Amino acid sequence: xxxxxxxxxGLVQPGGSxxxxxxxxxxxxxxxxxxxxxxxxxxxxxxxxYIDISxxxxxxxxxxxxRFTISRDNAKKTVYLQMNSLKPEDTAIYYCGAHxxxxxxxxxxxxxSWGQGTQVTxxx
Numbered sequence: 001x002x003x004x005x006x007x008x009x010g011l012v013q014p015g016g017s018x019x020x021x022x023x024x025x026x027x028x029x030x031x032x033x034x035x036x037x038x039x040x041x042x043x044x045x046x047x048x049x050y051i052d053i054s055x056x057x058x059x060x061x062x063x064x065x066x067r068f069t070i071s072r073d074n075a076k077k078t079v080y081l082q083m084n085s086l087k088p089e090d091t092a093i094y095y096c097g098a099h100x101x102x103x104x105x106x107x108x109x110x111x112x113s114w115g116q117g118t119q120v121t122x123x124x
Contacts, residue, residue: 002112004034004096009118017084020118022096024077029098034079035105036070038092038120045095049081050105057061059102063089086122093117 002117008020022034033052039045050059050072069082079096095117097110104110 002098004098004112004115006094006096006115006118009094009120011123012086012123013124014087014122016086016122018086018120019084020081020096020120022027022079022081024098029072029074029077029079030100031112033101033105034070034072035097036079036081037095037097037108037112038090039080039095039117040089040092043092045108047105047108048094050099050102051079052102059105072102083120084094086120091120091122093119 003025005023005025008018010018012018037045037049038048048061048064048086049068051070051072056070060068067085068069072079095114099105
């Protein structure tokens with residue numbers, strides 16, 4: 001069964017950094033694009049960033065452009081989300097999902113089911 005496990009969240013002060021990891025379990029990442037999403041309390045889940053199968057094409061929500069960087073290491077079956085200059089409004093549970101194509105990411109459609117996510121809290 002296709003499973004992705006998120007980690008790397010935590011409590012950080014405004015302006016700080018975190019690196020999230022999304023690790024594939026039981027399957028190869030080679031055939032999937034990966035999206036990062038987040039859900040803040042009382043809000044709907046939203047797309048944050050996307051990376052295609054090759055890693056050559058990425059996309060970011062306007063709210064995180066210039067601060068977040070997505071990357072992938074297929075050999076390690078891992079996709080990373082480097083988050084810099086964090087703001088309180090970045091506080092949310094962060095999830096990753098596997099997609100066949102960008103339109104699936106835009107619709108929030110993933111293979112399998114959502115994982116537990118990793119909590120990111122930005123607060124002084």
